[in-house]
Amino acid sequence: MNFLSKAMEEFGVEKKKKVIDPVKIFYEELIQKPTYNFLRDNQTEFLRKWDRKREDKDIVGIMETGSGKTLLGLLMLYSKLLEGVGPVVYFCPDNQLVEQVCAQAALYGIPTCIVEKVEGSRREFPLEFINQEKILVATFEQLFNGQSIFGIRNSMRREIQDIGALVIDDAHDCVIKARKKATVEITRSGNETLYNEILALFEEELRYQGEGAFNNIQKREYSVILQVPSWAWENKLTMVKKLLADNNNDGNPNIFFNLPLINDCLSLCDCYVSGGKIEITPISIPVESVPSYKNAKHRYILSATLGNSYELISDLDISEETLKNPITVDNTQLGERLILTPKRYKTEFNDDIMRKQCLIWAERKNINVVVIVPNDSIAQKWSKIGAKLVTSNNIQESLQQLRDSEGNVLVFMNRYDGIDLINDMCRILVLDGMPTKESLKDKIEMQYREDSTYLNLKRAQIIEQGMGRGVRSGTDHCITFLLGNDLLSFIGKNQNKKLFSPSVQAQIDFGMSLIRENNMSVKEVAVAINSAMDTCLAADEKWRKFHKELVSNASEKYKKVQLDDYIGVASLLRKATRYSSRRDEQNVNVCMNEIVKKVTDTADEGWFYQLYSNLISTINKVRAQELQLKAYDLNSALKPLTFVKSKKVKKCSSQVENFKERLKEYSTANDIVIALDEITSQLLYSPSHDYQIFEKAVKDLGYFLGFISEQPDKKSDGQDNFWRTENFDFVIECKNQSTGEVSRSETSQIASSKRWYTDLYAEENRLCLVMFHPESILRRDAYGDSEFNVVNKEKLTHLREKVRALGEKLSVKGSNEWTVGELQDRLSNCRLDQKLFLQEFTSKIRRQR
Secondary structure, eight states: OOHHHHHHHHHOOOOOOOOOOHHHIIIIIOOOOTTOOOOOHHHHHHHHHHHHTTTOSEEEEEOOTTSOHHHHHHHHHHHHHHHTOSOEEEEESSHHHHHHHHHHHHHHTOOEEOOOOOTTSOOOOOHHHHTTSSEEEEEHHHHSSTTOTTOOTTOSSSOOOOOSEEEESSHHHHHHHHHHHTOEEEETTTOHHHHHHHHHHTHHHHHHHOHHHHHHHHTTOTTOEEEOOHHHHHHTHHHHHHHHHHTOSTTSHHHHHHHHHHGGGGGGEEEEEESSEEEEEESSOOGGGOHHHHTOSEEEEEESOSTTHHHHHHTTOOOHHHHHSOEEOOOTTSOEEEEEOHHHHOTTSOHHHHHHHHHHHHHHTTOOEEEEESSHHHHHHHHHTTOEEEOTTTHHHHHHHHHHOSSOEEEEESOSSSOOOOGGGOSEEEEESOOOOOSHHHHHHHHHTTTOHHHHHHHHHHHHHHHGGGOOSTTOEEEEEEEOHHHHHHHHBHHHHTTSOHHHHHHHHHHHHTOOOTTOOHHHHHHHHHHHHHHHHTTOHHHHHHHHHHHHHHHHHOOOOOOHHHHHHHHHHHHHHHHHHTTOHHHHHHHHHHHHHHHTTSTTHHHHHHHHHHHHHTTOHHHHHHHHHHHHHHTOSOOOSSOOOOOBOOOOOOHHHHHHHHHTTBSSHHHHHHHHHHHHHHOOOOTTSOHHHHHHHHHHHHHHTTSEEEOGGGTSSOOSEEEEOSSOEEEEEEOTTOOSSBOHHHHHHHHHHHHHHHHHBSOGGGEEEEEEOSOOEEOTTOOOOTTEEEEOHHHHHHHHHHHHHHHHHHTTSOTTSOOHHHHHHHHHHTTOSTTTHHHHHOEEOEEOO
């Protein structure tokens, strides 16, 4: 027998009372690996606060990225496991993070297990989990799918697994996973027969919403999206259910794994159709379909921010009170992050230059550079200059490469979360481009609710999560570069600044303070950037101390947008959805009227009136149409069944006064230049350039110049763009993909736009018909209106030049320093005054000679 074992057995130690305090568990019960035997002050503070609330069903914990959330989640669960509440589970967004959590738990001596995959057999829970001996670590999708191993309501496939306590880590990502698993997606490429059957089923209603848009959907244009009206969905739901039931097999995995979650609430689902796929998704996710989650004794939600608080209520059913009282702690022990935005210093530092420079730095400084991009188009720009693209197939190998070597430049697609780039794995992090949305619901929301504070808050959250990939501990440090006109334009707007956490606001402002003088040369700015980088990379003691103070004082200096209204709206919508399922019209009205009060005069008002209409549609059809008409008048794209257009008389205020207000939206003069560069870069005539991006650029240009600027075809079959100025109404059709002369069908569209205007507006003397088209000559078989003007290829080039020239003129001083007279001079000099626009940038349409 081993003598030490024998001595321990004979000597004996009196058993202590069972310890459930998480801090005591860490220091008195667990056996950690060397150097892992301490808690940071902020972790101890968090656990103390949690312990005082440990009996609550739901607790939300907010700790910034890199502050040690994983260990906290493990300790909370281990504490509840020792308390004896039942089996406990730690949920992660993906399998890679499951591995990371298990590895981290092993460092601290916390027992964990996973659900093993056995080829040819169904997955079973490990006995250590069932017997409450270890924490189960699993992906959120293992819980939240229609064939869940935890069991689904009204399904005999699996019995319901009781859960005593669960942790959802990276909750924002898990919300996205939950929404995806509660959405039936029918792709045209994957099941064209079913896609066509559903498209044909709703063809009449979709055509009514937009003839042109429906035709584009038939032509397989993926970027065009229409929503099936709620009344059409209700009338034909029985047929939809039969089509889905006929295709509910493992040959259609998206139906097989997703439909059971929403089968009982299909009447409260929205249906979106694009040229590539159909999505059926619930207004609020029915978590009741997953009893293991719904009935868990304790649910702990961990996140870096509360930017997704709306979905935590509407989709995960966390209580309003819980969201309003999260556990938060001081974040001064975060590592150092230097955020640099070179193009905001000098516009000469364009994206191409900075991409090449990052490869040079990786080689010369022998450091790893990690790039996060939103799409393949930007990824390919990095690939062409020598960066390595990371895919789902090589991600583990790539992360190991970052651990084992330096001098690498790796590009990750849409990995704004879920990767931990610790220490030397990443010393320069690049976010290149604005994060984009994948689901049809998200895309159409951005279209319907443009400039919604809430949607911008979600975008800011994704950006902040991405920036957090490179600093993962209190001793870590990283330089973060932000590239892409769209991303820089978003960050450069004053109204978006408050959407970030105070510490990120402070870091962005400090990064901007590096270049205080506008008259610095490009070379001087480059020297300043390099010097700042070297100081950060060397982990200079003075810099580290300053950064700690910067972050520590941020919460006092910077304010973040208040979330209480959004939390309240989400809670009311969740209740309204439940009342609608019970056909309780009175309480639906109570909840939705409260929501309408909260969102009145915001970009979200029309959207919520449409939701109101959807929820009441199965109960009171007449009232639903009244609400839809209100939504249509405000901001929504869905036409009601019947409506009467009234002639509008709507004056526009002074262009220059509006223009002055537009400039105040930007933090710096260079932010204005970047915004204009973003607009002009999208004003391109090419068959391959997305026409929707072109039309959006025309809208943004009109808005920037001080006009009322709209896209009527987003609401109906109106024209592509509409600018209302003091003296003129520019009714605009965009044909940026056209080749050759102006065709008969194109002139027919401009004639239709003229009818749209005269039906809707009373002042026909203000009308100016304009077409953006590469040519200003009619084909022989075409006809044209005498008032028809064209921005042809030559004129568009001239327009872009003048807009850029305006940007240069505005770059010489701050956005708030201009007088009205000075701005009028600059608009006139660049010929961008409303009175000069037609004669400067358009030509009369003419026939071939």
